[in-house]
Amino acid sequence: MLNTRGVPNLEMVKKCFPDEQQLVKMKAIVECYEEIPCNPCSTVCPTNAIVIGDDINSIPKVYFDKCIGCGLCVVACPGLAIMMSKIEGEKVRFRIPYEFLPLPKPKDIWNAINREGEVIGTASIEKVITSPKQDKTVVLEVLVDYSLFYQFITVRCPDE
Amino acid sequence: MIKTELLIIGGGPAGLAASLAAAEAGVSSIVVDRNQSFGGQLIKQTHKFFGSEKQYAKTRGINIAKKMIEDTHKYENLITLLCDTTVLGVYPDLVATCLKDDKYYKIKAQAVIVATGAYEKTLAFENNDLPGIYGAGAVQTLMNVYGIKPGNKIIMVGSGNIGLIVSYQLLQAGIKVEAVLEAAPRIGGYKVHAAKLRRYGIPIITSRTVLKAHGEKALEGITTIALNENWEMVAGSEEYYEADALCLAVGLSPLSNIFGMLNVEMKYIPELGGLVPVLRDNYMTSVENIYACGDVAGIEEASSAIVEGRLAGFYAANGLKRSLDDKEINDCKKQLQLLRCGPTGEKIRSGLEKRGEGNA
Amino acid sequence: MRIKHHPILDFPEKQKIAFYFQNKKVYGYEGDTIASALHALGVKELSLSVPLQRPRGFYCAIGNCSSCKMIVDGVPNVKTCVTPLKEGMNIRVQTDKGFLYD
Numbered sequence: 001m002l003n004t005r006g007v008p009n010l011e012m013v014k015k016c017f018p019d020e021q022q023l024v025k026m027k028a029i030v031e032c033y034e035e036i037p038c039n040p041c042s043t044v045c046p047t048n049a050i051v052i053g054d055d056i057n058s059i060p061k062v063y064f065d066k067c068i069g070c071g072l073c074v075v076a077c078p079g080l081a082i083m084m085s086k087i088e089g090e091k092v093r094f095r096i097p098y099e100f101l102p103l104p105k106p107k108d109i110w111n112a113i114n115r116e117g118e119v120i121g122t123a124s125i126e127k128v129i130t131s132p133k134q135d136k137t138v139v140l141e142v143l144v145d146y147s148l149f150y151q152f153i154t155v156r157c158p159d160e
Numbered sequence: 161m162i163k164t165e166l167l168i169i170g171g172g173p174a175g176l177a178a179s180l181a182a183a184e185a186g187v188s189s190i191v192v193d194r195n196q197s198f199g200g201q202l203i204k205q206t207h208k209f210f211g212s213e214k215q216y217a218k219t220r221g222i223n224i225a226k227k228m229i230e231d232t233h234k235y236e237n238l239i240t241l242l243c244d245t246t247v248l249g250v251y252p253d254l255v256a257t258c259l260k261d262d263k264y265y266k267i268k269a270q271a272v273i274v275a276t277g278a279y280e281k282t283l284a285f286e287n288n289d290l291p292g293i294y295g296a297g298a299v300q301t302l303m304n305v306y307g308i309k310p311g312n313k314i315i316m317v318g319s320g321n322i323g324l325i326v327s328y329q330l331l332q333a334g335i336k337v338e339a340v341l342e343a344a345p346r347i348g349g350y351k352v353h354a355a356k357l358r359r360y361g362i363p364i365i366t367s368r369t370v371l372k373a374h375g376e377k378a379l380e381g382i383t384t385i386a387l388n389e390n391w392e393m394v395a396g397s398e399e400y401y402e403a404d405a406l407c408l409a410v411g412l413s414p415l416s417n418i419f420g421m422l423n424v425e426m427k428y429i430p431e432l433g434g435l436v437p438v439l440r441d442n443y444m445t446s447v448e449n450i451y452a453c454g455d456v457a458g459i460e461e462a463s464s465a466i467v468e469g470r471l472a473g474f475y476a477a478n479g480l481k482r483s484l485d486d487k488e489i490n491d492c493k494k495q496l497q498l499l500r501c502g503p504t505g506e507k508i509r510s511g512l513e514k515r516g517e518g519n520a
Numbered sequence: 521m522r523i524k525h526h527p528i529l530d531f532p533e534k535q536k537i538a539f540y541f542q543n544k545k546v547y548g549y550e551g552d553t554i555a556s557a558l559h560a561l562g563v564k565e566l567s568l569s570v571p572l573q574r575p576r577g578f579y580c581a582i583g584n585c586s587s588c589k590m591i592v593d594g595v596p597n598v599k600t601c602v603t604p605l606k607e608g609m610n611i612r613v614q615t616d617k618g619f620l621y622d
Binding site: 034043113 | 207208209210211212213217218219220223331332334345346347350351352353354355356357358359360361362364366463498499500501502503504505
């Protein structure tokens with residue numbers, strides 16, 4: 001699936017998430033499935049929650065109890081493969097990297113999109129976070145229904 | 161006759177890194193580039209780079225170029241940058257003839273580093289000469305350097321890193337990519353690049369290639385065809401796609417013409433992109449004081465070009481001033497080893513083994 | 521065809537430049553190459569191949585392939601993809617191998 005269509009299967013995706021009990025706080029979900037020479041996520045992490053080690057081809061290992069949800073890795077990842085996630089009852093709060101125009105505004109309702117690019121529901125835009133340190137990678141904080149938990153990956157403007 | 165210690169031909173990541181390393185070792189260099197600006201292909205790369213900190217990981221290519229050029233300004237007395245300067249030839253006495261502003265110059269060097277990079281390959285199919293069919297780099301240049309949309313309906317051929325990255329950049333420029341076609345049965349580039357495209361619903365179709373392009377004065381559409389496990393075309397599997405731009409990301413080949421003038425020993429290695437110079441451990445070619453680094457020595461990523469350039473710069477400087485910083489050399493070698501030791505480094509490792517001679 | 525807003529890059533407004541294509545007055549911008557300015561105007565056919573007179577446009581856009589050659593101010597075989605656009609330039613589609621025209 002990953003090698004022929006560019007999409008991981010559900011089992012691979014679930015392995016990137018911690019136990020749901022740990023998601024009472026924002027945690028980093030690192031969807032890095034391939035051994036490629038790359039390690040900015042681990043070098044930028046202030047608490048050593050993401051470990052790659054000397055061989056920079058190693059797949060990052062996330063220590064969720066050390067992750068403080070700062071989101072530096074979301075912006076550092078050149079593959080835009082990291083997002084943050086927090087369960088809030090019937091909803092899930094995500095922080096995703098976004099590098100397109102137009103940008104949404106807080107309170108907008110956009111389409112929730114899965115890894116195949118399909119519309120799976122709606123996402124309400126909570127925050128649009130920009131800062132010079134992010135170097136043009138915008139971070140969107142969105143709320144989606146809990147039923148979309150493992151499927152959600154990004155948002156798209158409903159007019160498109 | 162302009163005199164210099166080191167002449168570096170090509171001001172991309174490898175050439176710039178070489179000039180900085182040589183300057184650190186106290187050797188002066190002139191870096192020439194035929195383009196209007198320095199940075200080589202970095203000036204079109206809007207994405208953040210991979211690798212590790214020493215290769216500017218998580219920095220956008222365009223900013224890596226700016227940083228490297230800024231760094232050369234710190235060595236004003238040692239590094240001279242000459243853009244709009246085309247090297248016409250390099251002679252056995254290490255005199256290079258150049259064209260700048262319609263004037264002819266001669267530069268006499270004690271050592272030369274060739275860092276001329278690569279050019280885009282093309283694909284053979286009926287009507288592949290129609291306007292509207294571009295190399296992936298051309299599309300990237302048009303969008304990211306000149307701010308112009310290459311077309312409205314684009315199809316990308318090739319799912320290596322370049323094909324996947326340029327497709328994403330097309331999306332960022334507001335252009336719909338209809339599909340990415342890949343002749344092989346697997347996606348060629350990093351899966352994270354492919355994942356970004358799939359989120360935007362762009363289909364990546366493996367085992368399919370272009371059979372024919374259609375259009376009278378310019379491209380209007382293409383017919384694609386499936387390939388079986390033996391890379392043979394499957395009759396009856398033709399499909400037509402409407403498109404006003406076709407982007408071919410089918411590989412790069414070293415721009416190694418200069419070596420021909422110097423009788424440098426070359427080998428044809430498909431894994432390295434084509435004709436490459438045989439290099440010794442110190443990046444020197446078979447001809448004394450002629451070095452090579454970056455894509456011209458074998459197609460790889462920009463991260464490797466930066467490290468190779470650094471090594472070639474140190475070695476060329478050592479050839480002139482006998483001062484090698486072993487710690488720096490070993491650090492660079494370790495960086496290259498890490499970049500190449502994983503599964504994605506198989507091609508380059510295999511190519512370098514076939515090329516033989518040194519470990520460069 | 522020109523990109524005004526981009527999520528990563530800035531494309532500031534530039535000085536307009538008048539030039540001639542096939543003897544018709546048209547406009548490009550400071551910083552354009554001849555080929556990029558023509559592409560922005562929707563012109564894709566830059567030359568005709570010899571001898572079959574097939575339409576040709578640019579391919580590599582960085583001066584390697586020579587597909588983009590045109591007659592610029594009377595001089596043939598100019599690689600328009602790497603030649604900066606200048607005010608008043610006279611650009612024509614090249615249909616032969618190139619001669620020193622009047």
